[in-house]
Amino acid sequence: xxxxxxxxxxxxxxxxxxxxxxxxxxxxxxxxxxxxxxxxxxxxxxxxxxxxxxxxxxxxxxxxxxxxxxxxxxxxxxxxxxxxxxxxxxxxxxxxxxxxxxxxxxxxxxxxxxxxxxxxxxxxxxxxxxxxxxxxxxxxxxxxxxxxxxxxxxxxxxxxxxxxxxxxxxxxxxxxxxxxxxxxxxxxxxxxxxxxxxxxxxxxxxxxxxxxxxxxxxxxxxxxxxxxxx
Numbered sequence: 001x002x003x004x005x006x007x008x009x010x011x012x013x014x015x016x017x018x019x020x021x022x023x024x025x026x027x028x029x030x031x032x033x034x035x036x037x038x039x040x041x042x043x044x045x046x047x048x049x050x051x052x053x054x055x056x057x058x059x060x061x062x063x064x065x066x067x068x069x070x071x072x073x074x075x076x077x078x079x080x081x082x083x084x085x086x087x088x089x090x091x092x093x094x095x096x097x098x099x100x101x102x103x104x105x106x107x108x109x110x111x112x113x114x115x116x117x118x119x120x121x122x123x124x125x126x127x128x129x130x131x132x133x134x135x136x137x138x139x140x141x142x143x144x145x146x147x148x149x150x151x152x153x154x155x156x157x158x159x160x161x162x163x164x165x166x167x168x169x170x171x172x173x174x175x176x177x178x179x180x181x182x183x184x185x186x187x188x189x190x191x192x193x194x195x196x197x198x199x200x201x202x203x204x205x206x207x208x209x210x211x212x213x214x215x216x217x218x219x220x221x222x223x224x225x226x227x228x229x230x
Contacts, residue, residue: 011172030049061074095215
C-alpha cells in the first residue's frame, strides 16, 4: 500500500484501535456471526462483512440482522453471541508489528491509549493472554466508557482518549483498520493511519492520512517519534 497524503507531525500521543489492528479478532467475529447466520439459512460473507467492520456492538447487530434478514432482535443476537465470543477471544493473536510498536512507544514514554468500539467486558476477554503489553497503555477507552455517548464513526472514543492522555487532538495519531474508525479519528481532528484488511477496497480509506500494510511499516521518524534504533 502507499501513502494517501504525506505524513505529518510531530505527534505527542498515539491511540490504537484494537480489533483487527492490535489483535486478530476479526476472524473470530466472522466465524461466530456466520454460525448464527447459518442457523437461519443465511451466510455472513464478505459482501456484508466489509460494511460491518468497526461498528459498535449494537450497530453491528442491527446492521447484520437487517442485511441478512435474520428473525431475531439485536438483543437476542448479542445474547446468543456472547458465550461464543467469550470462549474464542482469549485465543486471539497479535497483529503483525503490533506488540513491537506498543512496547517501543512505551519505552520512549510516548503517551499511548486504546480506543475501541468493543465493550470493557470483551476488552478483558481479548487481552487476557496479552496483559504484559496491554498494561503498557496509559488508558483504555471502550464503547461503554462513561464519557462515550456514541461509538465510531462518532469521535467520542478518541476525544475521550486524548483528554485522558492530556494531549490536544491535533497532536494525536490514530491507527485504525476500519473506514468508520478513520472517520472517527478525522472528525476528532486527529491524524489517521489506516491499516486495512487486505480484502478491503482501498477507496474506502481515501480520507486517511496514510495507509500501511501492517503496523511494522510505520515510519516513526516521519512523525517526529523516536525510531526503533533511537
